[in-house]
Amino acid sequence: MKQVEDAEILQKFAQPQTRNEAFNLLLQKYQQKIYWHIRRIVIDHDDADDLVQEVFIKVWKNLSGFRNDAQLYTWIYRIASNESITFLNKKKQRNNISIEDNSVELAEHLTAASYFNGDKAQLKLQKALLTLPDKQRLIFNMKYFEEMKYEEISQVLGTSVGALKASFHIAVKKIEAFLLNDDITF
Amino acid sequence: MLEEIEDREWMETAKELMKTGNATPFEVPAGYFEALSAQLNACLKIDEASGTGAGFNVPPAYFDHLQQQISARVLIRETQAPAQQAFSTPPGYFETLSPRIFAATRPSAPVRRLWPLVAKYAAAASVVLLAGLAMFYSQEPPVKHSEKAPMVHTTTPLADQYLYDIDEQVIVEHVQMSEAEALHATPSQDEVESYILNHYSQNELISAL
Numbered sequence: 001m002k003q004v005e006d007a008e009i010l011q012k013f014a015q016p017q018t019r020n021e022a023f024n025l026l027l028q029k030y031q032q033k034i035y036w037h038i039r040r041i042v043i044d045h046d047d048a049d050d051l052v053q054e055v056f057i058k059v060w061k062n063l064s065g066f067r068n069d070a071q072l073y074t075w076i077y078r079i080a081s082n083e084s085i086t087f088l089n090k091k092k093q094r095n096n097i098s099i100e101d102n103s104v105e106l107a108e109h110l111t112a113a114s115y116f117n118g119d120k121a122q123l124k125l126q127k128a129l130l131t132l133p134d135k136q137r138l139i140f141n142m143k144y145f146e147e148m149k150y151e152e153i154s155q156v157l158g159t160s161v162g163a164l165k166a167s168f169h170i171a172v173k174k175i176e177a178f179l180l181n182d183d184i185t186f
Numbered sequence: 187m188l189e190e191i192e193d194r195e196w197m198e199t200a201k202e203l204m205k206t207g208n209a210t211p212f213e214v215p216a217g218y219f220e221a222l223s224a225q226l227n228a229c230l231k232i233d234e235a236s237g238t239g240a241g242f243n244v245p246p247a248y249f250d251h252l253q254q255q256i257s258a259r260v261l262i263r264e265t266q267a268p269a270q271q272a273f274s275t276p277p278g279y280f281e282t283l284s285p286r287i288f289a290a291t292r293p294s295a296p297v298r299r300l301w302p303l304v305a306k307y308a309a310a311a312s313v314v315l316l317a318g319l320a321m322f323y324s325q326e327p328p329v330k331h332s333e334k335a336p337m338v339h340t341t342t343p344l345a346d347q348y349l350y351d352i353d354e355q356v357i358v359e360h361v362q363m364s365e366a367e368a369l370h371a372t373p374s375q376d377e378v379e380s381y382i383l384n385h386y387s388q389n390e391l392i393s394a395l
Contacts, residue, residue: 023230027223035222039212052222053229060230118211125206145208149189165192172200179202 003029006072013063023060030073031056033146034080040141041084041134043106043126045115051087055080074155081138081156088134103130121179128178132171139164140171 004025012022034055039048058079066075092098097105107127110116118126129137135157142148142156143164150161157164197204349357373381382391 024223024227027226031222031226032219035214035219036210036212040210045212045214053226056226057230057233115213115215116211117213121206122209122211125203126211144203145210147208169196172196172203176200176203179206 010063010066010068010072023063026059026063026072027056030076033073034076037077037080037141037146038084040145041081041138042087043109043130047087051080051083055083058083070155074152077156078158085134085138106130124179125175128175131178132174136167136171139167140175143168 009022009026009029012018012025015022031052035048035052038051038055039045042048042051055076059076066072095105107130110123110126110130116123129140132140139153139157139159142153143150148156150164153159153164154161159167386394
């Protein structure tokens with residue numbers, strides 16, 4: 001199926017009679033990307049499902065005010081990233097748990113959830129990722145799994161390219177050290 | 187180009203990471219993405235139907251003054267909060283407060299003054315009376331001239347002088363006349379009755395009648 005251009009979606013959304021059609025095109029184009037982006041951050045499928053709905057409701061409400069000086073997908077990614085980080089922070093506050101305890105809880109979700117089909121190495125990688133701060137994990141995910149360029153990540157997160165590079169390299173070193181540690185077994 | 191070179195650099199240093207690959211190990215329930223569009227559209231309709239403020243109105247210009255009102259309330263709260271914290275009570279104050287209030291509400295015994303106010307006036311009146319008596323008795327009593335000799339039973343020199351001044355015959359007549367009056371005095375009806383009842387028996391009285 002041919003992907004529709006963002007400009008076309010925006011043009012149709014501006015017309016009241018084609019608004020719903022435009023939004024359906026937008027959903028077809030971005031729903032999976034946004035779901036996986038959120039899922040890698042919050043780990044749990046049900047949480048990701050709730051957040052996807054929240055994100056696209058926000059997109060629907062605010063798309064009429066979207067300015068063309070930014071790309072549509074970076075704008076949607078920014079909403080998704082902010083919603084996910086806010087969700088994790090609220091969860092920590094609600095459960096009154098530290099960052100370390102939150103990592104342990106998310107790691108338990110990894111193995112307990114039925115929607116994980118990775119091997120031992122992938123499980124170890126995911127557990128290594130959970131030791132990183134949320135924003136650093138987000139940067140690593142966007143660069144390593146989603147293969148986004150630093151410029152794109154910079155537009156999404158509003159962080160400079162240099163800061164992103166530094167953060168990513170630190171994350172890679174931490175994960176490599178974690179993976180090389182033979183004491184950590186599953 | 188630069189980014190590709192940079193990527194190669196970190197990939198060479200992170201060989202263990204590269205072994206795992208970047209495939210997503212997560213799964214979704216079967217048919218999840220097929221139904222996701224319909225699910226999201228349904229969510230939008232629900233959100234629009236139950237949108238915040240739907241069916242409700244606010245007074246005119248409510249939101250124009252809302253921020254000002256909230257700021258004012260925050261200021262009031264901030265000024266109140268430290269004032270409440272600045273005061274403290276002695277340890278265990280509130281534990282003993284109720285019993286103390288309860289004890290204070292009980293009627294207490296009336297307090298009597300040892301020297302009431304009336305005593306002052308009584309004392310003053312006594313002093314005045316004593317002073318008056320003292321003045322009265324310090325004066326010489328007036329000499330009374332009477333035909334009848336006064337019944338003086340005093341042994342003061344002044345009384346004796348009065349007796350010497352009265353004629354002896356007058357005194358004797360006065361005494362005799364007083365005794366005669368006492369003898370000829372008629373008893374009352376009650377005195378007679380009591381005398382008869384005391385000195386005569388009932389039989390004697392019946393026979394006499």
